[in-house]
Amino acid sequence: MADYSNNTLKLPLQDLDTFPHFALKAEAADSWAQTLPAGNALKSGSDLRAALSALNRSVVPPAQRFLILEALRPVLNQTATTLTHAFLGQPLTLSEEGQQRAELVRDLYELGAAGYALCAVHTIARQSIVTETNPAKLACESLQRAITLQGRELLRGHLLYQPPPVHSWSTLHQLYAMGERQQLVRLPVHDPLRDTDTSIVGEYLPALLLGCCKTNQLRQRDIMAVFSALQQWRDLIRIEDPGVGSGLFTVDLDSDRPPVYSKLIVERPSTALRHINTDALVEQLQRLKQRHKKEGITSIALNRETRLDANLLNHLRRALGEVSQRNFARQRSRHRLWIATGLTGVHFYVAGERTLDQVLHGDDHLESEETRQADNPFLRRLSKADAWQRVNPEEDAVADADIADSEAEQAIDVDAHTLAQLNDEEATYEPRKHIVYTVESANVSPGGYCIEWNDLPAGIQIGDVVCLHEREHGGTEWSIAVIRWISQVRESPTLLGLELLSPRGTAYAAQVRMPDGEYSRPLRVILLPEIALVGQPHTLLVPRLVFRENQKIILARKDESYLIKLKRQVGSTAAFSQFDFDYLRQLDEDVDSSGRDALSASSFESIWSDI
Template sequence: MSTEAPIKLKFPRQDLAHFDPFQTDENAARSWASELPVANPRSVAQQLLQAVSELNRHPLASELRFRILEAMADKLQVTLANLTRRFLNQPLVMPEEPRQLAELTSDLQGQLATAYSLVAVETLQRSDEVRQSNPARLVCESIQRALYHAGHNILLTFQLYHPVALGGWLSLHQLYALAERQGLATLSVSDVHGQATSVSATYLQALLLGCCKPNQLRQSDLAAIYAGLGEWREHLRIGPAGSFEGLFLVDLESDQPPLYSSLYGSANSSQCRQLGTAALVTYLKQLKQLDDAQGKPGIKLESGITLPSNMLSHLIDALGSMSMRNFNRVQLSAPLSVSIGLGSAHVHSSGERTFGQLLYGDDYIPPPSERVGSNPFMREEETKRDSWSTANPEEDFVRDSSGSGIEAELAHRVELDDYTRHAIEDDLPNIPPEPEVPVYQVRLTNVSPGGYCLDWSETLPEEVRAGNIACVQENRDDYWAIAVIRWVSSLQDAHTLVGLELLSPRAQAYGALVQKKTGQTPVPQRVLLLPEIPLVGQAQTLITPRAGFRERQKVSLLRKGEKLLIQLTHQISATASYAQFDFRYIRQLDEVLADDKNGPLDSAYDSVWSNI
């Protein structure tokens, strides 16, 4: 292995003669950090950032610098965790305060990575000055800490759907190259939480996150996968290019994430490392089999985080096989109507009818709770005047004593509409409230037979998240096509690129009732039936909400004048917001009997039992 290539790490000048926050002593650092105000994470983070950045510019012995950083580690971890909770799960175009908190977190992680990198390099340069620690161990622990913070910065970048900052990947690669060159990459060290790990495991945790198609994942899924990659380190391999067959290859001198090995061509093999994921994919398949057998509750990691079932399938696909684009993109600048969410897609696919109208006909009248705007007794008036205070029913109505009892009954009879009468007599199930159905006009940047790329320059709706259902319409007279948001990429100039994968050129809207043997009458749920497309060999499938539906369930599909009984056979895909199932139709007994009336009378019972 060649060691001629110099290590490329950047450090600030050591030009700060005086360090003001506290005395350069580990006890003073611990005392100062413990006295920071707990109730104001932003203020704490700003003070910590100032202290660490000034420490990086102040000349210190590497051993002392490391002890000071470790003395502040607990406060740093708590502060970073508190900050993260305040800006994650926000709209992608964040308000000013969460955006500033995200930048503060990134800056603090970056300064910590620099601080520990500085310890490692100074220890190597002046190892004879290290008295109280083993120099090799100090270098190893410092590189591991630097990779830890650099890796979390990359995780944060992916969670915000931003491109990795210039030099971000290169710093990560060069830290690993430094440890590898010193023979320290596989030595066991304790991480910031006291768990056993190594430089190689910490490096691969961040490196492979870039191989998992992060722009297709939600923020919580990215955090779960990152935690899982840290726990599955024994199933990962890294070695010189050509030493074993690996799906991915990384160039330690590049500022790029890993790429597929087959795309590298004639790369500088001395600085390239092969990444082996075959053992991890095998292990993930075992976890998936166990998860399927238990009803897909997800995998509970050692850290307490649950990895959703659909993420296992995503990881197996991303780390187990090479994924290439099936269709060429065509550049196109044209408007596109877009509506987000399964509820919106259901309304558009039903011909702009409400859920009640779809189930019970166009004469359906919503219940009073859905008509608050037009009901004076169910909205708060500006004045607190009681609506009944002006009513005097006994003065407004005087019974005609001369009339017969039949006339009096007819005078007070309440006429019911058809839906209300059916609701009373047939005990119709409740209907979920109607969703808001905003339609956005978005500019296309390119298209392919498989989907669209959108340039969302207007205010980005909160619903625009990877894995959400979307429906699109190119021309006003076209059917609404059903798609899924596959990836999101936030750009520097307040533009966001959104990638849509087309699922079906149209859909049929239904209400779905899961068949249950006992219990309360289930509430109908909005589902979409995607019709068969013989040209591409795509069978008909059912799009359902993520919760409440599973394989082998029997489901009634309902709409006015139509009722179908089906059984969900296989879940072919799922995200955090929807599931997609194959299904088969089930013939009911009355259908069998109806068909059998056309046959010979003496064979009726044989026919019935043979078809049940």
């Protein structure tokens, strides 16, 4: 092994004289870890952070430091995993407590990676002090552990749609470069925590390639699935020297950034450039896509936790197999936008603030009182007396009569006109279920908007359909768009990228013919009209998991009803699918009415009601 002088890697100085947490031995570290409160991840994480920080600043021989870190690694992994799950699936704008948990996870991964990096650096610099084991083996294992933890820290940033902290990428690159200089990167390393054989390059490549997967366009569960899949596919990825290889991406080991497209790199002499060849991986993704289509399955399971659907496979194939560049130039623009989210909300506003039943049956249609009461538990009348009242009915009857007399004495007289107005308001009142939010645009292009959204509401996700316009009150049609990406920087507004799908849409109800010959309940769909100027055919936005290519459905609204056939699926997200379609024929009034009234129950009843 060659001598190594660390000039770039940022590591803590060993400036502490005492270590207060436990004796600096692996056995003592293990015993201390057992005392951490397993049911309180926040307390365990805080104690572990303090111990790791002090350990990194203490003078400890590298072999001994490695054994202590190995004793602490299981509880570090368990605590960080628990804390991560606590903020996954939560509103993207984290609460103060959620932010504290996320920062604690960051600190644990960074401190753990720094500790193992110290083992590697000290072993390489002073090999003679390592007598208990082979110095090359110790350095190799230490670098593998450090890269694993640093990769988890980068994954945390992807999950939060936040830019990585300064030096995060450079730390990962320098750890790999250190192993490469020592010719250690391809040596097999056994990881007892995961009970698997891996290597330095095997841990580096998944973390590296995740930075190429445009994770700001994916939902959190899909980001986790992609990272897990890349770990399985790491043998299909090659890192090559520019002189002997090629690749779609290039990484600069001296930089603090992820890989970039090779064609965008300005040619310059450098020994730090490496190509990332993804050809074999893209071929694997293409095979999986063909299998997905041939077998007609909804998703492909790589293991018990990892499932890849067609939409995610297509995203990965495009992200890792072709250069993607912006089609339109952005222009800075600051003005207000009014926006509604979700297929249900978009359908409501595109329909002119009408419900699905009103779209189907007309503006005069009102739900019956029984239906409204069935849907609202606060309007239901009690069918049985209160359990306590049944115990002493006579006493309660007398008490109720006394209360009624007392209230009657204090009653307020209401004139006939006011009473009629109150009755009319009660009869026509309907709670507002859909919200229009006011946001600020940051920049615009012919293809969409970048918007700033303070206090992002819970439930907003990448792939959601939205409608928006630039005027607060009517007089303009709602444009239809989709949330393509999200970016967050602490103490700044959340940025969302909206891709415009159509300048307008038409709300319809759709019914699918069931296997038993009956029709499903009406489902909300939105017809996007043809735009001949740009060669865009008419398409239909529909809920996911219900509609398929070559399916025949009834498309209806008041006074018009059509039988159509869905053709090619031209787009899909986690929230909706988009199909090209053909009109087969317009249905006559008899078929129209029978189709609309065909709402009988079937084995799919619960699915339709949820949608």
